[in-house]
Amino acid sequence: IALFNVLLWPVVTRLMLRFVVFSLGFFTFLLNGLFxxxxxFFVTGVVxxxxxxxxxxxxxxxxxxxxxxxxxxxxxxxxxYRSTVERTMRRLRSSKPAKSYPGALFLEIxxxxxxxxRRAIDEGYMPNxxxxxHTGSHRIVGWETDLSCQTGAAQAGxxxxxxxxxxxxxxxxxxxxxxxxxxNGPKDSPLIEQRIxxxxxxxxxxxxARANLxxxxxxxxxxxxxxxxxxxxxxxxxxxxxxxxPYNFLRTMTLVVGEVLRELWECRRxxxxxxxxxxxxxxxxxxxxxxxIATILLRDMSVYTLVDDIFQGKADAIYAxxxxxxxxxxxxxxxxxxxxxxxHELDKAFARIERATHEADRFxxxxxxxxxxxxxxATFKQRYGVTLKDLVVSLLPAAIKTHHELDTHEGWGxxxxxxxxxxxxxxxxxxxxxxxxxxxxxxxxxGEVLVGPEYQQERDEQAGRQVAPKDAELIVLASGNLxxxxxxxxxxxxxxxxxxxxxxxxxxxxxxxPGIGFIMVRSHQYGPLALGAEGVYHxxxxxxxxxxxxxxxxxxxxxxxLRTDSFEHVPDILVNSFYDPAKDxxxxxxxxxxxxxxxxxxxxxxxLFVPSHWAIDADGPIVGAEEVHRRLKxxxxxxxxxTAEL
Numbered sequence: 001i002a003l004f005n006v007l008l009w010p011v012v013t014r015l016m017l018r019f020v021v022f023s024l025g026f027f028t029f030l031l032n033g034l035f036x037x038x039x040x041f042f043v044t045g046v047v048x049x050x051x052x053x054x055x056x057x058x059x060x061x062x063x064x065x066x067x068x069x070x071x072x073x074x075x076x077x078x079x080x081y082r083s084t085v086e087r088t089m090r091r092l093r094s095s096k097p098a099k100s101y102p103g104a105l106f107l108e109i110x111x112x113x114x115x116x117x118r119r120a121i122d123e124g125y126m127p128n129x130x131x132x133x134h135t136g137s138h139r140i141v142g143w144e145t146d147l148s149c150q151t152g153a154a155q156a157g158x159x160x161x162x163x164x165x166x167x168x169x170x171x172x173x174x175x176x177x178x179x180x181x182x183x184n185g186p187k188d189s190p191l192i193e194q195r196i197x198x199x200x201x202x203x204x205x206x207x208x209a210r211a212n213l214x215x216x217x218x219x220x221x222x223x224x225x226x227x228x229x230x231x232x233x234x235x236x237x238x239x240x241x242x243x244x245x246p247y248n249f250l251r252t253m254t255l256v257v258g259e260v261l262r263e264l265w266e267c268r269r270x271x272x273x274x275x276x277x278x279x280x281x282x283x284x285x286x287x288x289x290x291x292x293i294a295t296i297l298l299r300d301m302s303v304y305t306l307v308d309d310i311f312q313g314k315a316d317a318i319y320a321x322x323x324x325x326x327x328x329x330x331x332x333x334x335x336x337x338x339x340x341x342x343x344h345e346l347d348k349a350f351a352r353i354e355r356a357t358h359e360a361d362r363f364x365x366x367x368x369x370x371x372x373x374x375x376x377x378a379t380f381k382q383r384y385g386v387t388l389k390d391l392v393v394s395l396l397p398a399a400i401k402t403h404h405e406l407d408t409h410e411g412w413g414x415x416x417x418x419x420x421x422x423x424x425x426x427x428x429x430x431x432x433x434x435x436x437x438x439x440x441x442x443x444x445x446x447g448e449v450l451v452g453p454e455y456q457q458e459r460d461e462q463a464g465r466q467v468a469p470k471d472a473e474l475i476v477l478a479s480g481n482l483x484x485x486x487x488x489x490x491x492x493x494x495x496x497x498x499x500x501x502x503x504x505x506x507x508x509x510x511x512x513x514p515g516i517g518f519i520m521v522r523s524h525q526y527g528p529l530a531l532g533a534e535g536v537y538h539x540x541x542x543x544x545x546x547x548x549x550x551x552x553x554x555x556x557x558x559x560x561x562l563r564t565d566s567f568e569h570v571p572d573i574l575v576n577s578f579y580d581p582a583k584d585x586x587x588x589x590x591x592x593x594x595x596x597x598x599x600x601x602x603x604x605x606x607x608l609f610v611p612s613h614w615a616i617d618a619d620g621p622i623v624g625a626e627e628v629h630r631r632l633k634x635x636x637x638x639x640x641x642x643t644a645e646l
Contacts, residue, residue, distance in 0.1 A: 098313050098362035101639050105306070105357070105364045106319040106632075107350055108212075110151060111326030111594075112343070113373025113602035114142040116334060117609070125340045126347035128354070129368065129609065138368075141608045143622035145372050147560035149604045150479060150597045151213050151321075152183025152192070154371035157625020159203065159216030159319065161633070162196040165567045168479035169408060169597055172486045173569055178469040180405060180477070181569075184225055189213060193226035202629055202636070203317050208309055210320035211302050220315065222305060223298075252300045259292035266338045275336070277378035277593045283331050291331075295324040295342055303349050310353070313362035317636055322346055326374070329594035334374045334602075339594070365639075367632075368609040371625070374594040375481065375601030377585035380515050380577060388483045388575065388589040389476040395509035396474075403472035407590055408479075478589035480597025483575035494572040496523040507531065510575065515587050517600065518549040520561055520574040528565040530558070539565065552581050553599045556623055560599070576600070 037054035040047055048054040109117070118140065120126045121133060132138040146153055150169045157163035170182040181188045193214050201217035203209055209218040214226045221227050263283065270278045302320050309318050324342045332338040350368065357364045381387050386394070389404040469475060477484040487494055487502075499507060499521065510519055511531050518532045520539075530537040532549025539562045550557050564570055577587040579600030588595035596603035608628070610616055616631050 098360075099316075101642055102363040102365055103313070103315060104317045104367060104636055104639060105310070105353070106317070106367045106369060107353070108319070108321045109325055109343070109346060109368065109370050110321055110323045111329055111372060111374050111596060112370040112607075113334075113605050114140065114370075114607035115602050115605065116339075116343075116373065117370070117607050120340055120343045120347075123340070125344040128347045128351040132609070136612055138609050139612045141610060141617045141622070142605060143608060143628060144554060144556055144624070145604045145606065146624050147557070147564050147599060148479065148482070148597065149372040150183070151371055152189075154606075154625045155213045155321075156192065156196050158371065158628050158632070159209075159212065159214050160193070160196045160198075160201045161626050161629035162198070163625055165195070165569060166192070167564055167567050167570050167574075168477065168482055168484055170405060170477050170479065171484060171569045172469070172475050172477065172488075172571070174486065174488055174491055178403075178472060178475060178486075178488050180403075180469050180475070184213060186225070186228070189225040190227070202633055203319060205636075205640070206314065206316040208315040208318045210305055210309075210318065211298060211323075212319060212321045216319060218319075223301075252297060255300075256289075256292040256296045259296050260288040263288040263291050266332060266336075270332070270336075275333075277333070277382060279331060279379070279591055279593055282591055287331070291327055294327040295345070298322075299324055299346070299349055303352055306353050307356045310356045310360045310362075310364055313360060316640065318364075321371075322349075329374050330592045332594070334376045334594040365611050365614075367611070370606035372596050373602040373604065373606050374596050375579075375584075375586050375603040376594055377583075377587050379591050379593065380481075380587040380589050381591065383587055384513075384515050388478060391510070391513065392474070392476055392485060392506070395506045396503055397505070400473045401467045401471060402474045402476065403467045403469045404476040406476070406478040408592075477571075478597075480590060480592070480595040480603065481577035481586045481588045481600060482598030483577075483589045484571035485573040485575065486571050490572070493522060493570065496521045496529065497525070499572065507573075510573070515578055517552070517576050517578040517586075519576070520565065521572070522565060528562060530561060552579050554604060557599050 034051065034054070036057055037048055037051050040054065048057065117126075117129075121130045124130075129138075133140070146157065146163060148163075148166060148168050152169055153163040153166040156166055166183070170180055173179045173181060181192070183189060183192065196214075197217060199217055201207075201215070203216035203218035207216060207218040207220070209215045209221040209224045209227075211223040212221075212225070215221045215224050218224075267280050267283045269275075271280055299322060302322065306318065306320055309315055324346060325339060328342045329336075329339040350366070354366055357366060384391075387404075387406055389402060389406060393400070393402060473488055475484075475486040475488060477486075487499075490498065494502075496507070507519070507521070510516055512533050518530045518537075520528065520530050522528050526538060528539040530539060530549050532547065535544060535546030535549050537544055537548060537550050537558065539558055542558065550561075554560075561574075564574070575589075576598045577589065577600065579586045584601055586595075586598075586600040588597075608616060608622075614635055616622070616635060619631070622628055622631065
């Protein structure tokens with residue numbers, strides 16, 4: 001068997017790579033089983049009844065090896081180094097000299113605030129990050145996001161230097177038949193990048209983008225939402241490194257199954273111990289598998305890809321997103337031990353990447369950063385028994401056709417994008433394309449394959465069980481603890497005076513509700529206003545009447561709101577939940593207990609963990625994702641020009 005793996009496995013997997021990748025590696029199970037079956041003809045005493053038995057045996061051997069390695073605490077990093085880094089070094093070593101200046105590698109931990117990052121270091125969950133900090137190689141620099149603290153606005157700002165006209169994770173464009181634009185929509189993210197890009201993004205000069213929402217104008221991109229135009233980008237040498245070793249993939253798949261079991265255990269633990277808040281109803285069904293894909297499969301694929309990038313040494317800047325913490329913290333809680341264990345595993349992954357930077361011919365500075373944080377608290381519905389949509393409708397004088405989207409399904413977005421590309425890919429396996437197209441025909445709308453909750457929502461709209469956006473008179477959206485309310489009978493944004501005339505109970509009912517901290521509207525007479533239960537903040541003049549409704553929030557919030565007010569698609573009414581600084585709690589309008597998207601708490605306070613000599617904060621506090629872009633861009637230019645300290 002070992003001889004077959006050495007001689008035949010690399011050849012066969014390279015020839016069959018497109019099938020291996022499309023099956024997310026499960027095809028390797030079949031190949032490994034085939035080698036077991038062939039070996040039985042040459043080894044006395046080894047007999048398999050049929051090929052299926054050989055496949056199952058190969059799978060069990062791989063699973064057993066992984067379990068024994070974990071139970072006996074065998075050095076997993078050493079195994080990774082031998083199976084991946086050394087092979088990559090041999091494959092990519094060349095006589096071509098490396099570039100004379102170092103590159104930069106940006107590793108984004110999606111959704112991790114500065115507070116949580118520091119706590120993970122202090123409590124021993126991230127020993128490698130602690131080593132960087134305590135040896136003085138790196139330092140932590142905090143920064144503040146824009147009002148919309150979510151990946152769409154944050155990565156648009158960081159990677160492209162422009163997040164104008166992105167008021168939330170999703171928004172309504174009234175003039176476009178009430179189209180709801182979603183930051184991670186397979187059709188929407190390319191449209192957003194087209195709008196925000198000037199061609200000179202963070203990665204425009206010899207850059208590489210990995211598993212991001214936007215490309216940063218990188219010429220070399222992989223698993224990037226906004227540029228996912230052909231399945232051929234998945235058939236890359238870096239993925240060959242991952243899939244061509246049966247041990248590597250079997251190990252990863254075993255860990256995926258283990259992560260599913262762990263999610264089931266952690267959910268039961270919270271129920272058993274009475275942890276509150278908790279959302280067990282959101283952790284059922286396929287969620288454990290969605291979590292496992294984010295925390296294990298995508299993480300391992302990204303690490304292999306980045307090691308490959310480092311040894312090639314072609315890219316001046318590489319930016320990769322790791323979604324694991326964000327996914328788990330949404331459902332388990334930002335401070336739950338479950339979320340900290342995810343950070344521990346990311347710490348080990350980053351150490352593997354760091355080791356590659358020391359072995360490669362070209363050195364890369366490693367920067368760990370977050371695009372936003374997360375805030376905590378029981379949801380709006382858990383606290384008050386109604387959703388934001390229910391509250392709004394109850395304050396209107398008559399029944400009104402309403403469309404609402406109060407949940408975000410990022411995991412299913414990954415699946416839908418991939419299946420859509422497979423079904424319509426050009427120049428790939430026609431047999432594969434036709435098979436997928438037949439299976440997905442009933443789930444395809446305007447060329448996009450709908451899966452998961454989006455498919456059910458579309459069915460409900462077609463059956464009349466839910467109002468479609470184009471037919472709605474009222475649209476209510478949620479982005480964490482930020483709510484957006486649109487009345488579509490008015491093509492332009494409604495003024496405060498128009499809202500009061502048409503819906504006299506709405507504004508008073510919203511601002512006096514205990515779950516709402518403030519709302520933002522535009523007055524024809526006074527301009528943009530932030531209204532609270534006991535006071536008004538005039539955003540243009542800074543004048544305050546009564547109690548300041550923004551007093552418990554960031555001092556930068558008035559300028560964030562004033563900027564958002566200028567956006568083309570800002571809602572008629574922008575709603576932000578309450579924030580209790582004593583408890584450090586807010587309330588999401590989505591059913592998530594760790595959330596981000598609006599104002600209040602650590603959701604707007606991420607971090608940059610940069611080489612200590614990078615004077616990234618020399619010009620003062622960093623406020624807004626666009627400012628992060630400007631300062632990182634300047635540092636990359638200094639590396640290229642040789643003016644930066646190495």
